[in-house]
Amino acid sequence: MAAIIAQTLYSxxxxxxxYALMAxxxxxxxxxxxxxxxxxxxxxxxxxxxSWLVVSELELPWYFGxxxxxxxxxxxxxxxxxxxLGPLSRRPAFENNTFIAxxxxxxxxxxxxxxxxxxxxxxxxxxxxxxxxxxxxxxTFQHILIVLVAVxxxxxxxLFLKRSRYGLAIRATAQQPEAAQLMGIRKDTIFLLVLAxxxxxxxxxxxxxxxxxxxxxxxxxxxxxxxxxxxxxxxxGNMRGTLYAAVVIGMTEALVSLMLGVQFALPVMLGxxxxxxxxxxxxxxxxQEIVRL
Amino acid sequence: xxxxRPFIVGLLSLCLALGVLPLFISSRYVxxxxxxxxxxxxxxxxxxxxxxxxxxxxxxxxxxxxxxxxFTAVMGVHFGIxxxxxxxxxxxxxxxxxxxxxxxxxxxRKAYVALLTLAAHYVVYLLIYADNSxxxxxxxxxxxxxxxGFRALLSARYEILGSFYSAIVIFFVLxxxxxxxxxxxxxxxxxxxxxxxxxxxxxxxxxxxxxxxxFTITSFFIGIAGSFYGTHLKLVDPTxxxxxxxxxxxxxxxxxxxxxxxxxxxxxALVLTTNEVMRxxxxxxxxxxxSITIAVLLVWPLGIATALDKMAAYIRRPVGRKVHLQATPVxxxxxxxxxxxxx
Numbered sequence: 173m174a175a176i177i178a179q180t181l182y183s184x185x186x187x188x189x190x191y192a193l194m195a196x197x198x199x200x201x202x203x204x205x206x207x208x209x210x211x212x213x214x215x216x217x218x219x220x221x222x223s224w225l226v227v228s229e230l231e232l233p234w235y236f237g238x239x240x241x242x243x244x245x246x247x248x249x250x251x252x253x254x255x256x257l258g259p260l261s262r263r264p265a266f267e268n269n270t271f272i273a274x275x276x277x278x279x280x281x282x283x284x285x286x287x288x289x290x291x292x293x294x295x296x297x298x299x300x301x302x303x304x305x306x307x308x309x310x311x312t313f314q315h316i317l318i319v320l321v322a323v324x325x326x327x328x329x330x331l332f333l334k335r336s337r338y339g340l341a342i343r344a345t346a347q348q349p350e351a352a353q354l355m356g357i358r359k360d361t362i363f364l365l366v367l368a369x370x371x372x373x374x375x376x377x378x379x380x381x382x383x384x385x386x387x388x389x390x391x392x393x394x395x396x397x398x399x400x401x402x403x404x405x406x407x408x409g410n411m412r413g414t415l416y417a418a419v420v421i422g423m424t425e426a427l428v429s430l431m432l433g434v435q436f437a438l439p440v441m442l443g444x445x446x447x448x449x450x451x452x453x454x455x456x457x458x459x460q461e462i463v464r465l
Numbered sequence: 466x467x468x469x470r471p472f473i474v475g476l477l478s479l480c481l482a483l484g485v486l487p488l489f490i491s492s493r494y495v496x497x498x499x500x501x502x503x504x505x506x507x508x509x510x511x512x513x514x515x516x517x518x519x520x521x522x523x524x525x526x527x528x529x530x531x532x533x534x535x536f537t538a539v540m541g542v543h544f545g546i547x548x549x550x551x552x553x554x555x556x557x558x559x560x561x562x563x564x565x566x567x568x569x570x571x572x573x574r575k576a577y578v579a580l581l582t583l584a585a586h587y588v589v590y591l592l593i594y595a596d597n598s599x600x601x602x603x604x605x606x607x608x609x610x611x612x613x614g615f616r617a618l619l620s621a622r623y624e625i626l627g628s629f630y631s632a633i634v635i636f637f638v639l640x641x642x643x644x645x646x647x648x649x650x651x652x653x654x655x656x657x658x659x660x661x662x663x664x665x666x667x668x669x670x671x672x673x674x675x676x677x678x679x680f681t682i683t684s685f686f687i688g689i690a691g692s693f694y695g696t697h698l699k700l701v702d703p704t705x706x707x708x709x710x711x712x713x714x715x716x717x718x719x720x721x722x723x724x725x726x727x728x729x730x731x732x733x734a735l736v737l738t739t740n741e742v743m744r745x746x747x748x749x750x751x752x753x754x755x756s757i758t759i760a761v762l763l764v765w766p767l768g769i770a771t772a773l774d775k776m777a778a779y780i781r782r783p784v785g786r787k788v789h790l791q792a793t794p795v796x797x798x799x800x801x802x803x804x805x806x807x808x
Contacts, residue, residue, distance in 0.1 A: 202576065206576075208576050208579065208580070256759060256763070259763055260762065260763065260766070263763075263766040264766050264767065265723070265766055265767065267575060267576075268516075268522060268575075268723070269719075269762050269766055271522065271576075271579060272715055272719050272758065272762065273758070273759050273762050275711075275712060275715065276712065276715075276716070276754075276755035276756075276758045276759050276762075277755065277759070278708075279708065279709060279712045279751045279754075279755050280751060280752045280755035280756065282751070283748065283749070283750075283751035283752045283755075284752055286748060287748050287749065287752075393708065394587075397583065397584055397587055400580045400583070400584060401580075401584055403580070404577060404580055404581065408576060408577065433595075435591050435592070435594075435595030438584070438587060438588055438591055439588045439591065439592060441584075442581075442584050442585065442588050445581070445584075446569045446581070449569060449572070449573060449577075449581075450569055450572070453572055453573055453577075
């Protein structure tokens with residue numbers, strides 16, 4: 173029994189690492205730009221396929237999968253900015269329209285992947301074999317790789333946001349867009365930079381998550397929904413809260429899957445989040461947003 | 466407030482035009498398509514009321530639509546109650562469900578509402594899809610729960626006509642109710658909240674209460690449409706919950722024009738036409754619909770109907786002499802004065 177619980181907590185931890193990566197990408201883009209990016213899940217899917225293409229078709233070693241897919245998805249993110257979000261940001265009804273437009277992009281990308289790659293699942297080549305046993309818990313090297321990459325990516329992001337001038341500019345824009353612009357920060361540059369960062373995070377989490385499951389055209393959807401729940405739980409736009417929330421949600425998912433069955437994971441999560449929102453409408457760690465009039 | 470008559474007359478003539486369609490076309494396929502148009506246009510009109518008028522970014526309406534069908538199916542399969550009896554209770558059931566979703570969700574704002582309602586949509590989907598108790602039929606869905614009795618009444622050959630005319634009635638009622646609500650004090654409250662939320666709240670207009678009210682009312686009508694559509698198809702299954710369905714309805718609303726009274730009908734007609742054009746290439750359909758949606762968002766961010774309105778206003782503008790509107794805020798009377806034509 174103890175071994176089962178330990179195994180569950182361990183797999184919850186692995187899930188938390190990936191959810192944190194996804195949710196931070198979503199919350200970053202919301203915090204800085206007020207864009208709710210529904211194509212995040214599709215970007216994950218593109219990232220996973222890109223890694224597969226790089227390794228299987230270009231016949232490069234497996235560890236080229238991750239950097240290759242990050243590059244590809246950043247190009248997609250830049251295209252999303254230049255073709256869609258940039259022009260939309262200069263038109264009325266920005267918030268609603270970006271939401272619908274990114275949903276449309278997601279549905280187009282999914283259909284496109286289905287046409288191009290076919291419906292058959294593919295295995296993620298960015299993976300290592302082998303496992304060790306510690307106290308009855310089987311720890312695969314793949315899971316260690318996932319946690320290492322996720323934590324490294326999160327640390328790199330934190331360093332970038334806290335230590336670099338561009339990171340400062342992003343945080344300033346998130347705090348007060350108008351004041352940041354008055355200080356000479358170009359809104360367009362920040363927009364592009366944040367989208368690139370967020371797409372990079374999406375592709376990393378896509379590659380990592382697909383190494384646990386399989387790559388298929390729709391595999392990004394449910395992880396994206398769960399990371400939305402993580403974001404709401406931690407407070408949209410709040411990085412630290414998102415990280416804590418990812419751990420809580422990942423653990424909850426593992427425990428609920430063990431005790432009730434996998435299909436109840438999402439309903440239970442939603443129930444918890446609704447419960448939290450009734451008492452804290454801006455998430456567990458979210459600050460009360462002051463509406464400017 | 467604008468005159469209601471043009472819209473109602475327009476809607477009635479549209480229904481009449483649809484009503485004489487069987488005289489010219491007897492193809493079952495076309496009539497089925499017309500039924501789909503009627504039901505979806507009605508549902509999108511109601512959703513448009515929630516999203517365009519009340520400003521609730523809710524994505525749970527497709528789940529409510531499907532639940533309406535499921536209620537009728539479950540009642541028919543497990544209790545033997547015919548759909549004709551359960552169509553209104555299905556609406557009530559959906560209204561209660563909408564109220565249940567709305568109570569926590571509407572306390573929040575835009576992005577949060579969108580995410581939570583989307584999650585709620587998938588929760589309903591997963592619960593139905595993974596249900597192995599037999600209540601909802603799981604991934605197979607339910608069928609054989611009876612019909613409205615048109616087959617017995619009109620024979621198998623003309624059965625479709627019964628469904629067709631009922632669809633027109635549902636279409637008329639849903640679109641008209643959506644329009645009347647947008648003209649009612651409820652619509653006025655939403656306009657006030659949109660123009661100045663502080664002033665409206667200070668005058669005692671509670672955003673939460675009014676949004677909850679409109680959410681529940683529209684859920685009722687969407688549920689009725691769902692019950693009718695499920696009975697018409699003689700089948701309910703979880704494919705109705707796919708993201709493609711949500712996207713298609715969103716596309717209808719956006720292409721037509723959010724918050725515009727004709728928008729949903731126009732958008733629905735355009736998207737269904739696109740679907741028909743793309744019939745031989747079904748796997749490309751989502752790509753084309755999404756591209757059209759994005760193109761419309763970029764060119765006419767408020768939809769085609771709104772763009773047409775602007776165009777009509779441009780064409781109808783006074784021609785021949787230039788008219789200058791001049792605001793004179795310093796004058797004590799403070800009215801707009803039209804200057805004399807310049808020569």
